[in-house]
Amino acid sequence: MIPEEFLNSHFIEAKEEHLDDFLAVRGAPWLVRKMIAGKLRKGQFLMKQNPDGGYIYTTADPSRNLQYRFNLGETFTDTGYDGKPHKITITMEGDKLKEVHLNLERDVGEDVFYFYFQNGVLVSECEACNNGKKAIWRREFVKKTSVVNRQRRDNEKRERLQDRIDEAAECRGRRDVERTDSVVVELFFTTGTPQVYNGADRTAGNSRSLCKMSAELNGMRELGKSTHTPVRYQTTVQADAIPS
The missing domain is CATH 2.40.128.20 (Calycin beta-barrel core domain)
Known part of the structure; x- marks a missing residue:
């Protein structure tokens, strides 16, 4: 048998x-x-x-x-x-x-x-x-x-990973750099209200808090107001100063 x-x-x-x-x-x-x-x-x-x-x-x-x-x-x-x-x-x-x-x-x-x-x-x-x-x-x-179950689990993992990728894509430009000791922050001025990329939220409140970090930003802000021309400013700040 x-x-x-x-x-x-x-x-x-x-x-x-x-x-x-x-x-x-x-x-x-x-x-x-x-x-x-x-x-x-x-x-x-x-x-x-x-x-x-x-x-x-x-x-x-x-x-x-x-x-x-x-x-x-x-x-x-x-x-x-x-x-x-x-x-x-x-x-x-x-x-x-x-x-x-x-x-x-x-x-x-x-x-x-x-x-x-x-x-x-x-x-x-x-x-x-x-x-x-x-x-x-x-x-x-x-x-x-067992193979079918493993394939289903793998598909679920891929779906979760894709969800995380999509979520990260939505946040790109806000918090798409590693929060290490320091990060690079780029600010774009058009009408005097900075739009913050690569390290911080784009919200006006967070942008203003970053502006206060450097007196140089005041001059950049005035230039943006007077010319209505996008002006690019880049600086380095401590990661723990960037809003979560």
Whole structure:
């Protein structure tokens, strides 16, 4: 019997390591490796038991489902992960699910996949050895519901971040510099009432309080009144003097 933890849960691939190395050790040419890798992205694992005691096993990526109907320990022939006919045998070995593939077109030996759980994650490992070379193709699968929940949380984080960006955009020109020891304040005079940017509120009260910080501003104010020409003044003030 296959343990319940392997059954009735849809797992999707979250991580993959060393597939190209695995195929290279297996003797697959570069182009074939790339074609196989393209077909094996976003793998899945879904296994269910039939009322008659047999099993239905859905694997490969969702765009090209491979679905096997099998009895535990009985060898059957079906399409393998590389698109070639394989003899396949699925058994339990301790607490690991063992899946053995024999490619009927290429005499490269058996591929033996072990599936087991590690900290709630379904792990698949398959080792290839040839001429002293060794590679382990490792994949990690998580429940689809976990991925959906994570995606929802990520979307919520993005929305909150966008809200903060929008809020910051509204405040830009008022408090868009860091409140460090000192900040640069720019004042623009048109009709004598300064409009304050980069460090303080644009409100008249806050602007007037900043104007009082320097006697030089009086002359700038009078120039703005008399010419009605925008005049730019820049100074440095202590951050704690800037209104919040």
